[in-house]
Amino acid sequence: MAEPTERILLDTDIGSDIDDALCLAYLLARPGCDLAGITTVSGEPGRRAAIASALCRAAGKDVPIHAGSPRPLIADQRQPRAPQADALADGSQVRWPHQADFPAGTAVEFLRRTIRADPGNLTLLAIGPLTNLGLLFRIDPGIPSLLKRLVLMCGSFLGTPSRHGGVEWNALCDPHAAAIVYAAGVREHRSVGLDVTTQVSIDADRARSRFRRGLLRPVLDLAEVWFRGASRIVFHDPLAAVSVFEPGVCRFARGTVGVGLDGSAAGRTSWTPSADGPHEVAVAVDPPRFLEAYFGAFG
Numbered sequence: 001m002a003e004p005t006e007r008i009l010l011d012t013d014i015g016s017d018i019d020d021a022l023c024l025a026y027l028l029a030r031p032g033c034d035l036a037g038i039t040t041v042s043g044e045p046g047r048r049a050a051i052a053s054a055l056c057r058a059a060g061k062d063v064p065i066h067a068g069s070p071r072p073l074i075a076d077q078r079q080p081r082a083p084q085a086d087a088l089a090d091g092s093q094v095r096w097p098h099q100a101d102f103p104a105g106t107a108v109e110f111l112r113r114t115i116r117a118d119p120g121n122l123t124l125l126a127i128g129p130l131t132n133l134g135l136l137f138r139i140d141p142g143i144p145s146l147l148k149r150l151v152l153m154c155g156s157f158l159g160t161p162s163r164h165g166g167v168e169w170n171a172l173c174d175p176h177a178a179a180i181v182y183a184a185g186v187r188e189h190r191s192v193g194l195d196v197t198t199q200v201s202i203d204a205d206r207a208r209s210r211f212r213r214g215l216l217r218p219v220l221d222l223a224e225v226w227f228r229g230a231s232r233i234v235f236h237d238p239l240a241a242v243s244v245f246e247p248g249v250c251r252f253a254r255g256t257v258g259v260g261l262d263g264s265a266a267g268r269t270s271w272t273p274s275a276d277g278p279h280e281v282a283v284a285v286d287p288p289r290f291l292e293a294y295f296g297a298f299g
Helices: 019-029 045-058 083-088 107-117 131-139 169-173 175-182 204-210 216-226 236-245 287-296
Strands: 006-012 033-040 065-067 122-126 149-153 189-192 201-203 232-234 250-259 269-273 279-285
Touching: 006 019, 006 107, 006 236, 019 033, 019 045, 019 216, 019 232, 019 236, 033 045, 033 107, 045 065, 045 083, 045 216, 065 107, 083 216, 107 122, 107 131, 122 131, 122 236, 131 175, 149 236, 169 175, 175 250, 189 236, 189 250, 201 204, 204 216, 204 232, 236 279, 236 287
Parallel strands: 006 033, 006 122, 033 065, 122 149, 149 189, 189 279
Antiparallel strands: 201 232, 250 269, 250 279
16 A cells, blocks of 8 residues: 655755755655645755755656745844855756756745645645745735644754754744744644754765765765765754654654744744643654665665
């Protein structure tokens, strides 16, 4: 018997950290995933859309791709460029065919129309700053109730430190949008945060050996840009995606998430456990099971 299909909308800042590309490659390769659309967010959203286009073409998939907001709602821009887009071409020689031009600012309306056209059946997976979602939920407040579920790679809930003053990057890049999204009423509102994602990583040498075939080959070219300033890959975003299809990879607890907006607290997530709280956050992960599930999608 074929496994049930999950319809996924992916909102991503692909092109900065390599984990977004790894996440998209997984969704394109994963049996049972119907990728209904991709939207990009943060600086140079058109170049980010081009990266998504290259991976979709490499997978032989025709997926709608829309560029979204290039800057946060209110906060300063912390992520102005998409450096991994440089890997799509070598001078005038295109390495990975892709659509190059995307109309500006079409992402939010695309999300709105797509969700309203298929109420109750779409999982919105957001793995970047939450600007597009904050705009979407403000423009059309009925949208959250029409989602099957909302899954975020966002936040740090159990005290896991980060290099950004203890604040997770996606929440830090647009805290006001994050506050809007966490205030939204969604039937299943899940977050996979740094508390678990930092437990799943591989070093650069292992990544190079694992990414040499199939759809992971273009990801390796993107990863080489990432490795100019990093020696490891942490599977932040892929863990959020895998948790949709493999429920046993993470254990979740229910409660209430808050988001700081002022000064040094901007983007800092708080967590209050409660059996009847509106949010679920990942509190544990099985790293070997995750890696098996992730790489297993590629055959």
